[in-house]
Amino acid sequence: METLTLEPQVQALPSARDGVAWVLTQAGQAYLRRLWEEAERAAPPPARPAKESAPAPRVRFSLD
Amino acid sequence: MSLRVVLPEGLLRQALRRLVREPSAWAFCPAGVSRTEEGEEWLVRRVEFSASGQREGPFVLLTAQPALRPFPAAEGTPVVHCPRDGQPSAALFHPDGRIEPMTLRLLGPGLPEFPPPPTRPLPSAEGRWSRTVGALGEVAWQRLVGLRYAIVGCGRNGSLMAANLIRLGVRSLVLVDSDHVEEHHLGEMEAIAPQDIGRPKAEALAERLRAWEPDLSVRPILHSITALEALPAVKASDVLIVCADNDGARWACGLLSVYYLKPLLDVGTGVLRNEGRERGADVRLILPGDACLACLGGVAHPEQVAVTFRSCADEERFQAQRHWQQERAGSLRSLNLLAVSLALRLWEEFLRGSLRRSLWLHLEFDGQGLPSLRCHEPAPSRSCPLCPLLGQGDAFSTPLPLPAESQLEGS
Numbered sequence: 001m002e003t004l005t006l007e008p009q010v011q012a013l014p015s016a017r018d019g020v021a022w023v024l025t026q027a028g029q030a031y032l033r034r035l036w037e038e039a040e041r042a043a044p045p046p047a048r049p050a051k052e053s054a055p056a057p058r059v060r061f062s063l064d
Numbered sequence: 065m066s067l068r069v070v071l072p073e074g075l076l077r078q079a080l081r082r083l084v085r086e087p088s089a090w091a092f093c094p095a096g097v098s099r100t101e102e103g104e105e106w107l108v109r110r111v112e113f114s115a116s117g118q119r120e121g122p123f124v125l126l127t128a129q130p131a132l133r134p135f136p137a138a139e140g141t142p143v144v145h146c147p148r149d150g151q152p153s154a155a156l157f158h159p160d161g162r163i164e165p166m167t168l169r170l171l172g173p174g175l176p177e178f179p180p181p182p183t184r185p186l187p188s189a190e191g192r193w194s195r196t197v198g199a200l201g202e203v204a205w206q207r208l209v210g211l212r213y214a215i216v217g218c219g220r221n222g223s224l225m226a227a228n229l230i231r232l233g234v235r236s237l238v239l240v241d242s243d244h245v246e247e248h249h250l251g252e253m254e255a256i257a258p259q260d261i262g263r264p265k266a267e268a269l270a271e272r273l274r275a276w277e278p279d280l281s282v283r284p285i286l287h288s289i290t291a292l293e294a295l296p297a298v299k300a301s302d303v304l305i306v307c308a309d310n311d312g313a314r315w316a317c318g319l320l321s322v323y324y325l326k327p328l329l330d331v332g333t334g335v336l337r338n339e340g341r342e343r344g345a346d347v348r349l350i351l352p353g354d355a356c357l358a359c360l361g362g363v364a365h366p367e368q369v370a371v372t373f374r375s376c377a378d379e380e381r382f383q384a385q386r387h388w389q390q391e392r393a394g395s396l397r398s399l400n401l402l403a404v405s406l407a408l409r410l411w412e413e414f415l416r417g418s419l420r421r422s423l424w425l426h427l428e429f430d431g432q433g434l435p436s437l438r439c440h441e442p443a444p445s446r447s448c449p450l451c452p453l454l455g456q457g458d459a460f461s462t463p464l465p466l467p468a469e470s471q472l473e474g475s
Binding site: 024 | 073077081083084148149151152173177202206219220221222314332333334336362363391392424
């Protein structure tokens with residue numbers, strides 16, 4: 001079996017650099033790059049309080 | 065047919081931490097599938113890196129490399145390519161060698177999608193929405209108005225939410241409500257007129273909104289969110305907004321959000337019938353994979369969930385027996401406006417990328433009429449009844465989970 005390549009999909013993405021789609025693509029790409037950089041710095045995932053003993057607060061208002 | 069992979073940010077982070085150390089590794093991601101009339105969504109549930117062993121059920125392959133070795137797959141396998149520098153992409157690889165393009169949605173700040181969805185013409189400097197675009201930025205506004213919203217509960221908060229989304233430029237709404245307009249709704253609901261009394265709320269609201277904005281796509285669903293009739297429209301939406309006045313509907317939305325990886329905005333208000341006439345609102349932005357309804361405040365009335373989920377007949381009986389004066393002192397449009405505006409502000413900040421996590425805002429007015437606003441972050445619990453169901457998609461099974469026993473006992 002041959003090696004599969006993802007290149008055709010990459011080429012299908014917008015290339016017009018002055019369009020709104022290009023701006024959206026750049027914003028999304030910047031977001032992904034930030035995730036890579038955080039992974040490279042081995043940044044721990046955002047701290048999440050996980051204390052089973054303390055009762056979790058509950059919502060009070062649920063009408064309209 | 066549209067094909068999409070939906071990937072929660074937390075799972076992507078988990079995969080990238082491993083791919084930094086082993087750039088050639090593949091992540092096997094067990095996935096759920098959501099099928100609609102438009103196409104299929106593959107919903108990533110977990111990330112695993114073991115390359116051996118038999119795999120059961122659908123999975124998505126995630127890699128940082130542009131080229132893959134062949135892999136056996138009886139059916140098409142989605143492959144997500146997340147390069148360190150470059151365009152992320154997704155494609156469906158078939159055993160016969162065919163490759164179909166897919167879109168990739170990352171369930172994180174800004175809700176980015178690759179390739180980006182169609183955009184709207186930007187307003188001129190003096191045009192309609194030019195100020196909103198100026199405040200939010202072009203990227204966030206395009207995302208905000210390009211998404212499809214399902215609003216569950218079309219009373220005070222729901223009608224205000226629908227009207228305000230349209231004012232922002234949103235053009236696709238689904239309105240879910242089985243209730244009818246009564247005279248006591250007219251004082252606080254948006255857009256409804258005396259001639260709507262007796263009509264289904266969702267239908268009357270949809271008609272009024274269409275008159276405001278003729279190019280609006282608005283679909284009323286005249287059933288409870290717990291009815292199967294509502295499911296296809298909710299699955300086809302991008303965002304779920306719950307403005308219901310009962311926790312059975314709220315819990316159902318929490319379930320659907322987790323099953324189908326839909327961001328959930330929850331809006332609840334109250335002027336309660338107690339000594340201090342407690343007044344306030346609870347507003348939540350819940351991102352599946354980061355939090356769920358149970359992990360971020362739960363529900364105020366778990367007994368309503370138990371009744372709603374027991375049977376259709378029990379749900380109908382419960383709704384028929386309710387009277388607003390038993391549950392509240394009254395309603396305040398000012399409070400509804402505050403709650404809806406807070407929810408929209410959370411959503412706008414999330415789409416701008418400023419707000420990066422799920423958040424719960426608790427607004428309360430004290431005995432002296434002074435407001436306080438508290439922020440709560442998710443408090444995940446190992447015994448959460450909803451989180452294990454992340455991304456289950458169409459494979460969900462009954463019985464549906466209820467709030468934790470401790471909540472039911474404590475109510």
